[in-house]
Amino acid sequence: MYYIALSVLFPILTGVYLLVRKEIKNRKSLLIQTGIFLVITTVLGVLALCLSGGGILTPFNLTDRLPILFKVDEISILFAVMTMVIFLCAGFFSFIYMEHEEKEKRYYGFYLIVFGILLALCFAGNLITFYLFFELLTLSSMPLVLHTGSREAIMAGLKYLFYSLSGAYMALFGVYFIERYGNTLTFSTGGVISSQAAADNTGILLWIAFLMLIGFGVKAGMFPMHAWLPAAHPVAPAPASAVLSAVIVKAGVLGMVRAVYYIFGVSFLRGTWVQTAWMVLTLITVFMGSMLAYREPVLKKRLAYSTVSQVSYILFGFSVMDAGSVTGGLLHVLCHGAIKAGLFLCAGALIYKTGKTRVEEFRGAGKEMPVLMWCYTILSLGLIGIPPTGGFISKWYLAEGALSSGLSGFSWIGPTVLLVSALLTAGYLLPLAINGFLPGADYDYGSLKKKEPPLLMVIPILVLTLLSVVMGLFPEPLIHYLSLIVEKIL
């Protein structure tokens, strides 16, 4: 059980150590240290997942009724595994990518701290613990956004901060009220609201649920609080963008899952106006994100808009509250994590190699860097939802769940919007691949040089690509595992 505490504390402490220690002259030793820290954290995290088996760890109490509490359940495992895989990949990727950036030590320090806090979020066993690390996540990930220190980065960082703090405050409403109306703040399947309180205060509790959804939705980039995301994600260094876009937004998703399925309970929310409003918001976000991505010329920004849209796929799955759709949502958490991290790393590698940022400038990139571009293409296909990638399976479940949910109207509006958005996804992701491989007749093949990025960059991308394909080829064990979770929480 103490592995939980270790896996949270170790990266945070080592991160702080990196921050406060003197500048390291030898870059290699910094990288070796960081690498070792990352690996040890992952090992500790895996140990925590394997060995803690439902145990509860309460390090201290904020107040009598608000203990800081950690425990490992199925959702924790799901999110923690994703976090660890992506952090390892992006971490090793940044060893090359960050070579030319300044203040590397600070970057790795905060990278490790964010890692620890994300693990803590996965392991958080009650609302106040979750809120605590949710706030800390904002504060510790902000330096990653601010890293370049340019004016644009600072403005984006401030925007990120204010949106997140407003969101966190809305989520805090939950703590205030659940403490009063709930039996406990500890996450429990089926909800914690006592039936008496639920009957007496339905109106106010629904409002609280809605506010919490909006509040956590800020992190997940859900309309109407999404505007920070396309500003903040692209200004960070590429591996940090990967982490922000693939994992940190999922903290918002995790918060919503915890609020809906573990605090309020499905039976309380199903069929209420909150569910309807939530579905409407997610569908708006799906469509709007895709549209904005489609119109965006800068690659990293385009990917950030795509995150806005794709994360709301997940949220739509959860908002339908049907077995199939929730399975799809959980699966898409993993798929989107792997794919979006991979895409951002690809973008990082392209920028690292060419120094260009706009989509149309990468003509012929497929000829110069075939491996990288093939990875990009496969990942894109995954995000669009074309078999045999994981994205296909997850979207299939999402659509199927929506269709069989029996919600009048939404059972067909939902899948339609998802389908349209998938077409748009193809529209904004594939041009790069097409231009990359088929630069057209006027392309100057003479000046073409092979410039595949270094191995340490390509391997993480390959791993992520492979994962996304494996999830599509052999989904049965995963689906089986997810259906167990879904059975529990629905």
Place this chain on the structure above:
Amino acid sequence: MGANLFANYGEAVAMILFGIGFGNLLLQSNLIKKIIGLNIMDTAIYLFLAEKGYISGRVAPIIVDGVQSMEAYINPIPSGLVLTGIVVSVSVSALMLSITVRLYRRYQTLDLDEISTRLKREGL
């Protein structure tokens, strides 16, 4: 109402004076006038206390020819309070005056608003 006011004209006057003093202290921009306002305000309160402490026809609680019944004396506490209050207000007035002197030496004016604008202009 009117009859009450007339019967307690001392208290009424005290309140009016308090209002005058308060207004002066708050609204005058001249420091000396402010201090005058302060003193009017304090004195009004002492008048109020003294007025409350006095019961007509009775004497000060000093034993001259043997202890008489309680009905013969006035309550001495308000007078004590007035004395304490006077001490306090004297020290406060002295402090205010010393601040005024300081400001006058520095800025050659007694107008607090003017001093403020000048300070802003100096950007100190």
Place this chain on the structure above:
Amino acid sequence: MDFVQNFPAVSILLCLFGGIISSGLRGKTARYVNRGLLLVVTFLSLCTLCYTLESGEAFVYVMGKFPAPWGNEIRAGMLEAFMAFFFCIIMLLSLEGGKKKLVEEVEEEKVFLYYVLIDLLLASLLALVYTNDLFTAYVFVEINTIAACGLIMIRQNGRTIEAAARYMIMSLLGSGLLLLGICMLYDLTGHLLMSNIKDQAAMLYASGQYRIPLLVTIALMSVGLAIKSALFPFHAWLPDAYGYSTVSSAAILSSLVSKGYIFLLIKIIYRVIGFEVFYDSRIIDVLFAFGLMGMIFGSVSAIRENDVRRMIAFSSVAQIGYIYMGIGMGTQAGMAASVFHILSHAATKSLLFIAAIGLTDVSGGSRKFIDLTGGAYRNKWAGVAFTVGSLSMVGVPLFSGFISKLLFAQAAVQNGTKMLPALIVLGISTVLNAIYFMKTVIRIYTPVEDSAYESVTFKNMKLYGLTLICFIVLNVFLGVSSQPIVDLIERGLTVFS
């Protein structure tokens, strides 16, 4: 009577005598006397606290030979003892943190005066905390004002004298109202001791006599103390007074002096008027409304400020607003939250002032934000301390500010009509706080190439660094293990009435 029961009176007298003796001493000796006094009073308060905690109730100490309705009394419960203890610690830390600055900014032959004033200030604060007599409270309010005015003025420049004048004027308006209120209350009830007044006031209220004069009295005293503690809109003097006086003064003024008045108001509410009577008068709604306005307005002014000290000063306006909002909630929980916020704000605000001075010192003495860029790299401890203070002010968990925010919100949730405005304004003010504090934090952590200013290390500022560490520990302590303190406050408040 137990021996410990002498301690509150002794500590007040010790401070008064300390002040008198110091007036004949040289600066350095006066400082030693002052530190010794502070330590002794801290110890005595701690003893009193332990004693009252053990006995579980408050004790009354008769000053002089005359018993209850006529004599003067001191009353000490656990809340009073704890407040005295806490005030002493904050004062000690603020003085140590600003010692170097004091030497620079005050002429050497005047340093002893500073300690005379500090001793008197401490005496009056202790008296405000302990006394059970309204008129004594008034006299010490005035002593407090005079001492505070001296603390502002001791650093001589145009701004501070002007600020002192404005401070005096506002304070005198407040104490005039307070004095009038006390006189009217005496007139109505015939007593000056708090407990006797309360009985009479309750009787008057029950019989329905003198309803309007009682209401006027409550209004006069509340408004008087609100003016003195710089509740919005009576805060005009505050930014200059906190912004330009020497740093120890600013820290002490913002975290202790205004809190002394608020504590007196709480005492008046509980022990003089009676909570129910006070609650039934609508004054409480006025306090609530002005508290809310102060929260917003203070933060907005702070955002527009370009001077870090004045920004922190404006933030005080907002925080005072929080406290009045809690009082205005009209529930036990709201009051407990306010008392906790008095502690939390005292710990945080003095930390911020002391840390800010460390940052401005390594930025050429300039307080403009542009010059502070990268200051946290030049003075690491001040940077960390400022960040901790800011996070606490914003209300991030693990720091004291979060707990007070939580308590306020819990109090609000239990309150039907005031829930919505309180929660909404809390939310807005949290975000506004974040805007200006995080802006500053980002600014001081923005690296600058080849800065023109020297940087300092821990070795050249051991004492300052230690003070900052103490403050940080205090903040985290209040944030992490707040439960015993909250329990103590709640017990204290029940013993209070």
